Amino acid sequence: MSALLEVADLRVTIGSTAAVRGASLTVNKGETHCLVGESGCGKSITALSVMGLLPRGAVRETTALRFAGEEIGRYGERQMERLRGDRMAMIFQEPMTSLNPAYTVGSQMTEVLRRHRGTPRAQAVDRAAELLARVGITAPGLRLGQYPHQLSGGLRQRVMIAMALMCDPELLIADEPTTALDVTVQAQILRLLAGLQKDLGLGILLITHDLGVVARVADRVSVMYAGEVVESAPTAALFAAPEHPYTRGLLTCVPVPGKVKRDEPLGSIPGVVPRIQPGFAGCGFRDRCAQANAACAGTIPRREAAAGHEVLCTLPPGWGGAAAA
């Protein structure tokens, strides 16, 4: 498999917060890479860094930011604009905030194609209708003439996905695309994304806090905590043999029907996610970690637990035995 997106040692500082502290990840063609973590861990900022959409005042540094083999880290705003919505597209959690309420679905969808490709209106409308049908919307002709507020949440998210596909992107970044939806609709949207990926060979970077979603759709998982990728592994390996104490803790927090008896406590991680200031040294998780020792305040080694399974931790690989099933 060839790498579609390569991010190496990404660092983002926003004011007095070190939001991302040396994150590296790779998304291959046709692969879904899930970035998982709790709020404030830096996963959305990582995605926005790739798209060149960081908030004003944010400072980004990387040793490499390559898209389809090309270094885009030094691209200016003009060059990024040409890439965004064309070869790389992004969908967000709440489609209502990213769709313009004053324009019809049709005019928003066709604008992407007309802008990037100069496609004539009639042709662009055909393409939009075709994609709406592709994402499972019945009566696409009717929907093109409607405004976002006339659609349900699930339909809006389908429209967002269809819009992201207008220019046949190679990379799709989806930031919590199903978090605001009902579970039944979530399942439909995730199936849709999986189907599209298979048909179109898309590389997907999927950001989520939901380990259930990760387990079911990811090929590869990176767990973020306090701005760092603390563990990265093929999905099956991560769930079967999680190495980082944070990953292990997170897995015991999730209620699974039939696994923990009622009234028996779920696992939980004491404390809260810290806000990390620039110049912070050591492991960001050590204040919440039951395994923390003196070495955790120093430089943390990146270790390989197995082929393709990396952990940022002072503990030796295999320290805790297999995952508690």
Next chain:
Amino acid sequence: MSAPAIEVRGLRRVFRVRQGLFASPREVVAVDDVSFSVPAGSVLGVVGESGCGKSTLARLILGLLEPSAGDVLVDGQRLGGMDRRARARLIQPVFQDPFASLNPKRRIRDIVAMPLIAQGDVARADIDRRVGEALDRVGLSREQGTRFPAQLSGGQRQRVAIARALVLRPRIVVCDEPTSALDVSVQAQILNLLAELRRDLGLTYLFISHNLAVVEHIASEVAVMYLGRIVERSESERLFAAPRHPYTRALLASVLTPEPGLGVPDVGLGDTMPDPANIPPGCRFHPRCPVAIAKCSTEAPRPTADAAGLVECHLA
């Protein structure tokens, strides 16, 4: 056994909505002829998609909304006509968003004291003592009591909301999506706290959530709502092991457990979304039902109840 903690009989709530300047108002039946009872000390989970009426049901049971028909009995007493202060001593809410439900300009200890002050007859010294006890109960320090909501994390704010709900020592707590805005590690802390409080204080919960895994963990009985009606109700283990309504089966199928390799299931519900302002004739679930038969589009199923619960389906 004593009177059930909550008893609901033929509860109905209709909203009149105007969908355009000149359109005549339409009726939206948010809760339609709902009856159930919750034994003291147990937890009834209520699940369903957005718009199914679960939050309206919570507000009716809290007395925040007047029913259009039917009765709510709390601890054997009719809620309608009950004095507000007496009601507050019996039943208290915990809502989803601890940001929206806490006054940002007040200190935590004053927020927690508010229900006591509203009672009008609690001495200042008692208020301080009981606020301190409530903060202890939920794992907050006295020092945290002097802070403002914005200085606390989401999980700590939800602890404040729970302390405020407990300060009058109610019998019943209505939890409406209490962990939905929280991260998983914090969600686990709050669920553990709620379970511990129920055990220690003998509380009864009505626990509303869209997250079935959370409900399975905390509820002894589960009611599934669809467009204003309870379409299935049963003891929690049985509902998860042997769901009887096709809608319950679809909801359970859409729970994504963290098990790699299983993929995303086809829940088989199709594209039609439920619209509370436009309830279909016959069985209200039939346009999305994967196993509907001809009768389902014309004839509304009657609930069939047995000792283990209730189901409302022609095929069950």
